[in-house]
Amino acid sequence: MSAPDEAEVTAALARHGVHLSPAQVRAILPGAAIVRRMIEQVNAPLPREAEPAVTFSAEPRK
Amino acid sequence: MSAIPTIAEAAALIAARKLSPVELVTEQLARINMLDPALHAFLLVTQERAMADARASEARQMAGALRGRLDGIPIAHKDIYNTANIRTTAHSKLLEHNVPTQDAFTVRKWAEAGTVMLGKLATHEFAFGGPSFDLPWPPARNPWNTEHFTAGSSSGTGAAVAAGLILGGTGSDTGGSIRGPAALCGTAGIKPTYGLCSRAGILPLAYSLDHAGPLAWTAEDCAILLQAMAGYDPADPACAERPVADFGADLNKGAKGLRVGVVRHFFEDDHRVSDATLSGINAAVDFYRREGAEVRDITLSPMGEYHAPGYLIMITEAFTLHLPWLRGNFPEYAEMFRDRVATAALVSGNDITQAQRRRRLLVRELTDAMADFDVIVTAAAPGEAPRIDEVPKWTSMEKPSFTMPFNVTGFPAITIRTGFGAGGLPVAMQLVAKPFAEPTLFRAAHAYERAMEWHKQRPALG
Numbered sequence: 001m002s003a004p005d006e007a008e009v010t011a012a013l014a015r016h017g018v019h020l021s022p023a024q025v026r027a028i029l030p031g032a033a034i035v036r037r038m039i040e041q042v043n044a045p046l047p048r049e050a051e052p053a054v055t056f057s058a059e060p061r062k
Numbered sequence: 063m064s065a066i067p068t069i070a071e072a073a074a075l076i077a078a079r080k081l082s083p084v085e086l087v088t089e090q091l092a093r094i095n096m097l098d099p100a101l102h103a104f105l106l107v108t109q110e111r112a113m114a115d116a117r118a119s120e121a122r123q124m125a126g127a128l129r130g131r132l133d134g135i136p137i138a139h140k141d142i143y144n145t146a147n148i149r150t151t152a153h154s155k156l157l158e159h160n161v162p163t164q165d166a167f168t169v170r171k172w173a174e175a176g177t178v179m180l181g182k183l184a185t186h187e188f189a190f191g192g193p194s195f196d197l198p199w200p201p202a203r204n205p206w207n208t209e210h211f212t213a214g215s216s217s218g219t220g221a222a223v224a225a226g227l228i229l230g231g232t233g234s235d236t237g238g239s240i241r242g243p244a245a246l247c248g249t250a251g252i253k254p255t256y257g258l259c260s261r262a263g264i265l266p267l268a269y270s271l272d273h274a275g276p277l278a279w280t281a282e283d284c285a286i287l288l289q290a291m292a293g294y295d296p297a298d299p300a301c302a303e304r305p306v307a308d309f310g311a312d313l314n315k316g317a318k319g320l321r322v323g324v325v326r327h328f329f330e331d332d333h334r335v336s337d338a339t340l341s342g343i344n345a346a347v348d349f350y351r352r353e354g355a356e357v358r359d360i361t362l363s364p365m366g367e368y369h370a371p372g373y374l375i376m377i378t379e380a381f382t383l384h385l386p387w388l389r390g391n392f393p394e395y396a397e398m399f400r401d402r403v404a405t406a407a408l409v410s411g412n413d414i415t416q417a418q419r420r421r422r423l424l425v426r427e428l429t430d431a432m433a434d435f436d437v438i439v440t441a442a443a444p445g446e447a448p449r450i451d452e453v454p455k456w457t458s459m460e461k462p463s464f465t466m467p468f469n470v471t472g473f474p475a476i477t478i479r480t481g482f483g484a485g486g487l488p489v490a491m492q493l494v495a496k497p498f499a500e501p502t503l504f505r506a507a508h509a510y511e512r513a514m515e516w517h518k519q520r521p522a523l524g
Binding site for chain 1: 366371389392401409412423
């Protein structure tokens with residue numbers, strides 16, 4: 001995956017209802033590139049025996 | 063008295079009626095008036111409250127009814143801890159006029175222990191973005207050199223403890239926000255086990271990574287403060303329902319017999335530290351070996367394997383929390399906070415699921431790796447504090463953090479000073495123990511502090 005560009009970041013924020021000016025989006029781009037690298041890192045293949053993702057307790061705490 | 067006492071020293075003097083809580087707080091308030099205009103550690107000084115607390119403490123002292131070692135001790139709270147009828151801003155324009163009606167659980171516990179509250183302390187905005195110069199209050203500055211950074215986000219607590227304005231204070235730690243300021247300001251600071259301290263009434267950053275804990279001048283003082291902070295609170299769903307250990311129980315047992323693992327690749331390969339930080343850690347390792355500890359290197363996954371899922375979980379939980387305000391009030395946040403948190407819009411549900419899967423694997427890895435060790439040693443920060451005007455906006459993301467692995471896994475970790483760097487500012491190390499093994503952590507930290515006596519050097523101020 002390549003570093004996200006201005007259009008991609010604008011669209012991603014807009015999906016969450018955050019509408020920013022082009023200058024505001026450009027200020028985020030260097031950080032967006034770092035986050036993209038982290039996303040690639042956590043999506044690297046895991047071994048088949050890797051623990052299931054999220055567990056929870058059905059019994060509420062008192 | 064002229065020298066700043068530790069909490070342990072002040073408590074002994076108060077118990078012996080050789081130190082008046084009113085005189086102590088009067089001296090502390092004078093010190094704040096003199097030094098804080100250059101340090102900006104306080105957002106609010108609650109002078110009337112402090113004097114009232116001190117008078118009440120002194121009445122108990124005279125009546126022989128002190129509540130314990132924290133009775134009469136001057137403290138302050140990071141300004142994300144709710145304080146009833148006292149402004150709590152998160153150092154943000156968005157909460158500039160926010161006045162809670164109730165104390166946070168931990169604020170109440172410290173008040174019940176007899177502490178004297180001096181005020182509210184600077185933080186990075188909402189415990190994340192900083193240093194920021196576009197907020198209603200300036201960022202805190204490092205007492206060892208006010209041109210330098212404190213780290214964050216418990217920046218005011220680190221600065222206030224280092225400058226001797228308070229004897230201890232609250233912090234919070236989501237990715238290193240207690241241990242970072244402790245490292246750069248030359249104090250001690252502990253992030254306890256996840257679930258040991260309630261976060262109820264503390265403004266959150268990321269629910270599954272946030273920890274509450276204290277900063278103080280020494281590990282022993284942190285143990286005293288943590289004793290009065292820890293405990294089950296049903297209002298925090300992550301709070302552990304289990305008895306609280308005696309954190310001072312093993313304090314004087316020394317290092318002999320401890321099994322110490324050194325995560326050397328973290329600070330030699332994954333994120334190379336400064337020469338002074340490296341020599342400080344190596345000297346500490348030599349100390350433990352000399353004292354009769356069993357010391358061996360230990361290998362974990364590269365630090366970046368911990369950093370990536372931790373960071374993604376942190377910004378995504380923060381983004382979720384702040385989304386209603388980000389939609390309508392984006393420019394009212396400081397640039398540091400809003401731009402860092404906004405990057406979470408790129409993170410998908412799939413990404414977070416994968417991050418959580420990795421988190422569980424990392425918890426298992428650290429649990430297995432520590433099976434034969436009591437504590438592990440690694441770095442707390444890459445080196446001395448940088449200049450405050452030279453902290454890049456993305457610095458906390460670009461290189462893997464030494465502290466995040468223990469937020470991701472929830473293991474307790476303490477930072478203590480190991481010396482000074484070439485610039486005359488403190489350098490530090492981090493010690494980590496098994497979950498709920500804080501007494502062992504304090505034992506290892508106290509043995510080193512007592513032998514090396516770095517804590518006897520204070521910044522030259524005023």
